[in-house]
Amino acid sequence: MEIGKSIRIKDIAKLAGVSVGTVDRVLHNRGRVSEDALQKVTTVMNQIDYKPNLIARTLGSNKNYRIAALIPDPTLDPYWAQSNLGIIQAQTEWAQYGVIVDTFPFDLYNKDSFHRIARAVVEEHPDGILIAPIFYHESIPAFELFQEAEIPYVLFNTNIHEAKPIGFIGQNLNQSGRIGAQLMMLGQHDPATFAVLHIDEDVHDSVHLLEKEKGFRDYFQEKSKAKFEIVDFNLNPHQEAFKTQMIQLLENDMLKGIYVSTSKGTALAAAALEDHGKKDIRMIGYDILSENLKYLRSGTVDFLINQNPKRQALLGISHLVNHLMFKKSTPPMDLFPLEIITQQNVDSYLGSGIH
C-alpha cells in the first residue's frame, strides 16, 4: 500500500497535458502562459488538493533571506533583552537554511534614534522586517518607508492600527488589565483601595500602558464593587519624587493592592513595597524578568502576567520566514495567551523550552 503519496507538480502536468514548466508558471503566476493552458491547469488544480512539498521547495530555490529586527537596545533593558533572546534563537534555528537576522537596536528613550535606525534598515533593503513600534507617531513614517521599498514587515509587542503589516504578534492589552483586576479582586471582601501604577521614564508607549490600565479599571466598574476605590499614580522613577510618592501611597491604610502596568515598574514598586515592610498588599505586575522573579519568589509580588517577549520575537521571525521562504500565509494577528505566573508555577515556565 502506498502511503503519503502526495501529488507532485509532475503529476499535475501529466493530468493537465502540459509540461512541468507551464504548471510552474501557473503556480507562481509568472505569466507567459496561454489562456488555454492556464485553463487546463486551473481545472486540475481545482479538482485535486495540491500541497507543494516545502522541503523540496526550500532545497530547490536555494535563496538567502535577510531579515532586519528593529527593537529597543537589548543591552539597556531586561525586557528587550528577552525579545533579543528570541531573535537569537530564531537566527540560529534558521541559519542553515540561508536566513540571517540582523538586529538594529535603537534607543528606547530617543525617538530620533528610532527614526535614524529605521532609515538605516531600509537602506540595507532586507527581505523582511520585524519591528517593535513602541513610538506611536514616529512609526507611521517608518511604515511608509517600508511600503515604498516593498519590504514586508511584522509588528510585535505594540500594535499600530494605521500600519498595514503582514502580521501582528502580541496580546490583548485591555484583557490583560482585566485579568490583573480579576486577580486583584479575588477574595477581597472588605472595602479597599487599589492603586494603578503607571511607571515610565517617558511617555513613549503610554498608549500601550493606558490600554492595560483601562482594562483594569473597566473590570472593577463592570463588577460594580462600589466598596473598592481605584487610585491612579503616574510615576517617573528617574525623578527625585518617586520614592516619596511611593511611601505616601503605601501609608494609605486602605491600600490592599497594587497593579503595575510595566515590567520594569514591577520591580521598582516591589522594592519600595519590600522596604516599607507592609505584607498584606497584593501586588500584580508584568513579565518573568530576573528582577521581578526575585520579588515573586520572596512573596512580595503575587502575580506576574507574562507577555512572553522571547516567544513573541521568535514567532515574529518565524512568520517572516514562512512568508518569504515558504510563501505560506500567516495569521494577520497572533494574540498570545495571557499567562498568569505565580510563585508556584513560575518554574514550570522557566523550565519548559519554548512555550
Next chain:
Amino acid sequence: MEIGKSIRIKDIAKLAGVSVGTVDRVLHNRGRVSEDALQKVTTVMNQIDYKPNLIARTLGSNKNYRIAALIPDPTLDPYWAQSNLGIIQAQTEWAQYGVIVDTFPFDLYNKDSFHRIARAVVEEHPDGILIAPIFYHESIPAFELFQEAEIPYVLFNTNIHEAKPIGFIGQNLNQSGRIGAQLMMLGQHDPATFAVLHIDEDVHDSVHLLEKEKGFRDYFQEKSKAKFEIVDFNLNPHQEAFKTQMIQLLENDMLKGIYVSTSKGTALAAAALEDHGKKDIRMIGYDILSENLKYLRSGTVDFLINQNPKRQALLGISHLVNHLMFKKSTPPMDLFPLEIITQQNVDSYLGSGIH
C-alpha cells in the same frame, strides 16, 4: 558576501581528500572504510562544525514512517478527545512528508483492553509509538514488548518511572496541586475548610491524581495555616451516593473552597455546586473542556489548571518524528507550563492557535 554558507558533505570530502561516499559511510558508520580514510575524515570533522542539511536529508531519503498512538478512546471522553485533536493535527502536518499516524484507542475503564491493544500495536511493528500509560501496572509489560521489538516510544500525560522511553511529555503533578493550593489560599483570612475531591470512575490512574492531591495538601502544610482544614472526598460519579455526598459536603458552612483533581470531575462538582446555589465557594479544577468552560464562564469555577492535552499529544508526535526522521535527539522530559486559566484569560488561550 556569502551568507549562511554551511559546510556540505562534498566540502568535507574535499578537505579530507576522499569521496563523498566515504564521508557518508563515516558519518553513518556503515563500515567498509579503511583506518586511514576514517582518520582523515574524523580529523576534518573535529576541526569543522558539520551540521547536516535536514531539508536535503528528508528529501533524499524518501522514507515512510508509521507511528502508532496508544490512547484512551477519544469518543468516550472529552479530555482524550482533546489529545486526539493533537494527534490529528500532527497527522495532517506530517502527512506530506511520509509520516502516518494510526490511533489505537483502548477502553479507558478496561485494563484488558489496554493489554490487547498494546499487543496489537506491536504486531503492526510501527516505527514509533506514542503512549498514554494510564494503567500503571499494566503498562510495564507493554514497555517490555516495545523494547523487545526495538520500537522507540514516547510517554505522555502519565509518567512511569520504570519505563525507559525516549521522552516523556507532561506536567509536574505535585507542583500542579501546589498551584491549586496557592490559588485557593489567596485572600483567605478567616478559618475555613477546603475540600479535595478525588472524582474517578475507577482507581485506574489514581497515582496521577494522588500526586496532585498530595501537592495541594503539602502546600497548606508548609504554609502552616492551622486555621485551614482540608477534607478529602473519594467520589465515584457512577454510584448513587454521589449526589448526596456532594450535598452533604456543600452543607458544611465552613466550606470555602473545592479542589478537584480531574478534568471530568470538575464539571460534575461544578454542576452540584451550581445546583446548590452557594456562591462564595472558590472552585479550582482542570482543563479547558467545553463542559468546564461553561462553569468557568458562569463564575462557578474560579480557576482551571490547563494540562494542554492537545499540545501534549502534538508534541509527542513531533518528538517521535524528530527522532525517526531527523535523527535529532529530543529532551528526555518535557514538562509543560502549569497554565492558570480564569474567566478573563480563557479566550486568549482558545484564540491562539497552538500555545
Next chain:
DNA sequence: TTTTTATATGTGCACGCACACATTTACTTT
C-alpha cells in the same frame, strides 16, 4: 602469473521543486 575473493572507494541517480535556457508555435513584416 592469473583468478578469485574481500574490502575499499568512487560515481551516479533520485527526491520535488525553482529557474534558466532551449525549443516550438503563431503571427507579423518584408
Next chain:
DNA sequence: AAAGTAAATGTGTGCGTGCACATATAAAAA
C-alpha cells in the same frame, strides 16, 4: 514565401543528501 519576432511551452540542471551500484585496490587462492 521567406524572414523576423514575440509569446508559449518544454527540457535540463542544481540544491544536499542517501543509497545503490560500479570500479579500484589489495590480499589470498589457484
